Amino acid sequence: MTAGPRLVVVGDPAGRRVAFFQDALRTAGLPGARVVSWPEVLRGRARFAAGETVRLDSPGEDMEADRLLRGIDDPTRVEGTGLWYERFLAAVSGLARSVTGAGAVLVDDPAELAALFDKRLSHGLLRAAGVPVPESPTSGPSAPALRGWEELRSSTARAGLRRVFVKLAHGSSASGVLALESNGAGRVQATTSVERGPDGRLFNSLRVRRYTSEREVAAIVDTLAPDGLHVERWLPKAVQDGRAADLRVVVIDGRATHAVLRTSRSPMTNLHLGGARGDLEAARAAITAAGGRWTDALEVCERAASAFPGTRCVGVDLLPATGWRRFAVGEVNAFGDLLPGLTGLPGSSAEGLDTYAAQVAAQFQDSRTPGTTTPAAHITPTAHITRTTTVTRTAHTTSTARTTGTSTT
Amino acid sequence: MTVGHYLKEFHGLPVFHFPDTDTPVELPDAAAVAWRISSPTYCESDDEQWEVLFERFLKSVDAGRVRALVVGGWDEAYETSSAGIVTALMAANNRLTDLEAVFLGDMTGEDCEISWIVQSDVTPLLAAYPRLREFGVRGGTGLVFPPVRHTGLETLVVETGGLPAAVVRGIAGSELPALENLELWLGTDEYGGDSTADDLAPLLSGSGFPALRSLGLCNSAIQDAVAEAVAGAPVVARIERLDLSMGVLTDEGAAALLDGQPLTHLGLLDLSHHYLSEAMRKRVLDALAPYGVVVDLGDAQEADDEGDGRVWRYVAVAE
Numbered sequence: 001m002t003a004g005p006r007l008v009v010v011g012d013p014a015g016r017r018v019a020f021f022q023d024a025l026r027t028a029g030l031p032g033a034r035v036v037s038w039p040e041v042l043r044g045r046a047r048f049a050a051g052e053t054v055r056l057d058s059p060g061e062d063m064e065a066d067r068l069l070r071g072i073d074d075p076t077r078v079e080g081t082g083l084w085y086e087r088f089l090a091a092v093s094g095l096a097r098s099v100t101g102a103g104a105v106l107v108d109d110p111a112e113l114a115a116l117f118d119k120r121l122s123h124g125l126l127r128a129a130g131v132p133v134p135e136s137p138t139s140g141p142s143a144p145a146l147r148g149w150e151e152l153r154s155s156t157a158r159a160g161l162r163r164v165f166v167k168l169a170h171g172s173s174a175s176g177v178l179a180l181e182s183n184g185a186g187r188v189q190a191t192t193s194v195e196r197g198p199d200g201r202l203f204n205s206l207r208v209r210r211y212t213s214e215r216e217v218a219a220i221v222d223t224l225a226p227d228g229l230h231v232e233r234w235l236p237k238a239v240q241d242g243r244a245a246d247l248r249v250v251v252i253d254g255r256a257t258h259a260v261l262r263t264s265r266s267p268m269t270n271l272h273l274g275g276a277r278g279d280l281e282a283a284r285a286a287i288t289a290a291g292g293r294w295t296d297a298l299e300v301c302e303r304a305a306s307a308f309p310g311t312r313c314v315g316v317d318l319l320p321a322t323g324w325r326r327f328a329v330g331e332v333n334a335f336g337d338l339l340p341g342l343t344g345l346p347g348s349s350a351e352g353l354d355t356y357a358a359q360v361a362a363q364f365q366d367s368r369t370p371g372t373t374t375p376a377a378h379i380t381p382t383a384h385i386t387r388t389t390t391v392t393r394t395a396h397t398t399s400t401a402r403t404t405g406t407s408t409t
Numbered sequence: 410m411t412v413g414h415y416l417k418e419f420h421g422l423p424v425f426h427f428p429d430t431d432t433p434v435e436l437p438d439a440a441a442v443a444w445r446i447s448s449p450t451y452c453e454s455d456d457e458q459w460e461v462l463f464e465r466f467l468k469s470v471d472a473g474r475v476r477a478l479v480v481g482g483w484d485e486a487y488e489t490s491s492a493g494i495v496t497a498l499m500a501a502n503n504r505l506t507d508l509e510a511v512f513l514g515d516m517t518g519e520d521c522e523i524s525w526i527v528q529s530d531v532t533p534l535l536a537a538y539p540r541l542r543e544f545g546v547r548g549g550t551g552l553v554f555p556p557v558r559h560t561g562l563e564t565l566v567v568e569t570g571g572l573p574a575a576v577v578r579g580i581a582g583s584e585l586p587a588l589e590n591l592e593l594w595l596g597t598d599e600y601g602g603d604s605t606a607d608d609l610a611p612l613l614s615g616s617g618f619p620a621l622r623s624l625g626l627c628n629s630a631i632q633d634a635v636a637e638a639v640a641g642a643p644v645v646a647r648i649e650r651l652d653l654s655m656g657v658l659t660d661e662g663a664a665a666l667l668d669g670q671p672l673t674h675l676g677l678l679d680l681s682h683h684y685l686s687e688a689m690r691k692r693v694l695d696a697l698a699p700y701g702v703v704v705d706l707g708d709a710q711e712a713d714d715e716g717d718g719r720v721w722r723y724v725a726v727a728e
Contacts, residue, residue: 236519242413291432
């Protein structure tokens with residue numbers, strides 16, 4: 001048996017994601033990964049060595065990376081995601097070349113990030129794969145770009161869409177998202193966390209607010225549009241305890257492993273906007289009571305993930321429609337695994353493991369006998385991993401899986 | 410804030426969602442539940458439109474025994490008025506011969522926000538069902554309610570983010586001799602609630618609605634003015650429950666209420682979702698609790714101070 005790969009993670013060295021991943025490695029009795037920061041990559045200073053396996057993680061928590069990618073000093077600003085996308089893809093492409101050139105390998109296919117970070121392309125792929133998605137006039141590479149409020153308004157009117165989500169094509173964490181309503185009588189309303197400054201610049205705020213004048217909504221949309229807009233029908237979401245609900249389902253190697261219910265009083269369920277984890281068991285019961293099947297809901301997520309076969313772990317946003325009888329996929333997130341303390345679904349291969357431990361288990365199971373479901377904690381490290389990584393940690397030899405329940409930052 | 414819950418109970422009956430064609434669910438006894446008939450506010454091509462769903466419902470149950478109906482959503486409720494649904498319900502009055510209660514528009518904010526629901530003239534429904542005892546409607550936009558006479562109606566609830574003054578006047582001017590419970594969500598002028606305390610005058614005079622026992626004038630941006638009008642209103646002497654909840658009630662309105670006629674005969678005074686100071690809350694309790702009045706002072710609100718001298722206070726449900 002050959003020695004296991006040496007791991008590298010590209011991410012924020014001080015961030016939670018890297019810490020959780022390192023914890024998972026340690027818990028599995030594996031040596032820690034070498035950490036390369038995104039600013040190193042962006043400045044062309046990242047180096048890789050033969051035999052290394054490189055995992056890419058989100059640059060999102062790294063302020064310096066954000067500044068380099070977006071070209072804007074203020075992290076609360078909404079604008080700049082178009083540039084972010086361009087620079088991020090260029091950086092990933094350069095990184096992929098240097099990884100390959102060094103004789104190292106990437107965990108995931110970097111080419112899929114182009115679609116995973118473009119909601120229009122992503123929507124098109126999902127639609128083509130037969131995944132239920134909300135109707136969209138901006139789906140796929142051939143849809144015309146919406147250059148401002150007038151085009152958005154005429155495009156949605158043509159499609160008969162009165163209630164839509166307007167999203168930044170390359171946005172994340174609800175940044176720049178508008179829940180937009182209009183009616184035939186000319187009434188317009190946008191619900192959003194976007195705050196429009198006196199000079200017209202846009203900021204992400206922690207408060208969801210409403211804009212009810214078309215002039216204001218138009219000004220916001222016109223400012224967002226140069227970064228690229230994706231528009232899709234606002235499907236009324238199912239409610240739990242008076243709060244709108246959706247699900248984040250993590251799919252690892254094609255199988256749904258983790259699910260969390262997110263609920264909110266506003267159309268956005270993001271935690272930083274007042275969202276909260278809901279009662280997953282109650283949601284499963286509601287699905288069953290409505291005549292549906294939980295496994296069908298998970299199957300929709302797995303089908304969504306299969307549109308990105310080169311990405312081993314994705315976070316799928318699953319939207320249960322009013323009444324819990326139907327589902328649609330809102331988004332597929334490349335870095336959708338930051339769900340601290342959430343253990344895997346009972347009966348799944350990730351039962352008892354958090355999202356990071358489950359990925360570690362999946363990855364290192366590959367280097368053992370294919371098809372076995374060895375729990376991560378039972379993987380003995382020394383047989384597989386050479387101890388030459390720059391970051392070494394004491395290997396734990398606990399026999400039960402430990403989950404990273406709290407943030408270490 | 411928006412409406413986040415569906416009705417769980419209506420007319421004293423548990424609400425039962427009448428299922429899709431492809432959902433194998435056993436149906437309860439027709440008289441044992443309030444039937445929720447609802448289609449998505451966005452209908453896909455394979456969805457049943459509300460009228461089709463309603464027809465299937467009428468054929469699936471013993472329609473003559475149905476006591477209560479909850480109309481949920483209908484396709485594009487933010488665009489298409491409830492007129493078609495009112496017509497369909499009217500046309501079924503020869504089959505729904507035992508119908509006692511109707512709620513029109515049980516949608517959450519996700520389905521369609523309250524002020525976006527397009528209602529219509531709902532009074533033909535009352536005319537078509539002379540035996541109706543309870544009627545509720547959600548949404549003030551497009552809502553029309555000319556004065557009516559109905560001898561059976563005991564409960565009337567109108568939930569809005571903004572109740573047009575014409576509707577307030579229509580209801581206040583109606584002849585409803587059996588009406589025991591009246592609840593009006595007045596809302597804000599931002600969402601079409603343009604009524605004033607004056608519009609409530611005929612209602613407060615106590616000349617109409619001889620059976621009234623419970624009065625709710627809720628969710629009002631001008632809750633203080635409403636409280637002040639109620640404080641001297643003759644109708645108060647003969648009601649048991651007074652509900653001034655969900656609105657922008659401040660110390661001013663509460664003081665007016667306490668300085669008015671005695672309220673010690675009330676069984677319940679609901680002031681929940683209020684902006685009262687600690688001192689005023691104590692004053693209200695001291696004045697009424699010793700007489701056995703249950704006072705609901707829950708859900709205390711804090712005004713939003715923008716720091717620039719502007720202070721914002723909100724009603725419980727608008728949008």
